[in-house]
Amino acid sequence: EPEVTQTPSHQVTQMGQEVVLRCVPISNHLYFYWYRQILGQKVEFLVSFYNNEISEKSEIFDDQFSVERPDGSNFTLKIRSTKLEDSAMCFCASSFDRGPFNEQFFGPGTRLTVL
Amino acid sequence: DAKTTQPTSMDCAEGRAANLPCNHSTISGNEYVYWYRQIHSQGPQYIIHGLKNNETNEMASLIITEDRKSSTLILPHATLRDTAVYYCIVRVTGTASKLTFGTGTRLQVTL
Numbered sequence: 001e002p003e004v005t006q007t008p009s010h011q012v013t014q015m016g017q018e019v020v021l022r023c024v025p026i027s028n029h030l031y032f033y034w035y036r037q038i039l040g041q042k043v044e045f046l047v048s049f050y051n052n053e054i055s056e057k058s059e060i061f062d063d064q065f066s067v068e069r070p071d072g073s074n075f076t077l078k079i080r081s082t083k084l085e086d087s088a089m090c091f092c093a094s095s096f097d098r099g100p101f102n103e104q105f106f107g108p109g110t111r112l113t114v115l
Numbered sequence: 116d117a118k119t120t121q122p123t124s125m126d127c128a129e130g131r132a133a134n135l136p137c138n139h140s141t142i143s144g145n146e147y148v149y150w151y152r153q154i155h156s157q158g159p160q161y162i163i164h165g166l167k168n169n170e171t172n173e174m175a176s177l178i179i180t181e182d183r184k185s186s187t188l189i190l191p192h193a194t195l196r197d198t199a200v201y202y203c204i205v206r207v208t209g210t211a212s213k214l215t216f217g218t219g220t221r222l223q224v225t226l
Binding site for chain 1: 149153156157158159160161164202208212213214215216217218
């Protein structure tokens with residue numbers, strides 16, 4: 001069964017450093033998403049992406065964040081200058097279309113630890 | 116998207132049916148009810164969704180009341196592997212819209 005994959009599984013970085021989290025969505029999916037979950041808190045939406053541009057973003061997704069689909073398979077989340085409060089599980093998701101059956105499929109997540 | 120209300124936690128004996136309720140009294144006509152679950156710290160997993168008819172798939176059944184103000188997710192024969200946080204989410208489909216997760220119901224399946 002096709003699945004969303006994410007690398008690395010765990011990313012440790014120093015405050016102020018840039019990080020890039022990578023995702024490979026399901027191959028025929030067209031819509032891509034990033035969510036995060038700070039330990040003990042809700043899963044929060046960050047951004048959605050379609051047709052090589054951002055469709056929607058949350059207040060969390062400020063100028064420090066960017067997303068890119070550099071090739072036909074990868075979808076990346078970049079944080080330019082990490083803060084301690086960016087420590088979270090970061091989940092990538094993808095969906096096929098916008099219709100009634102557009103369930104989102106989530107990856108296993110990257111645990112981001114900012115020291 | 117309409118707000119949902121779920122119990123904080125529930126217990127269920129293994130092999131029994133788990134019935135997880137959700138209230139969405141402000142749901143509008145074009146909003147679907149989706150259920151996802153999150154096992155430990157894994158990525159959320161889609162379970163089922165519906166508009167107004169009851170739905171069943173290999174994982175679960177979804178019962179939506181006639182007025183659509185509430186729904187129940189049924190896991191017919193719960194196993195220990197069904198221990199997870201279950202999220203009821205109401206959203207308009209037809210857009211690449213975000214999922215808004217609440218705190219969900221923590222289901223503990225016990226021997």
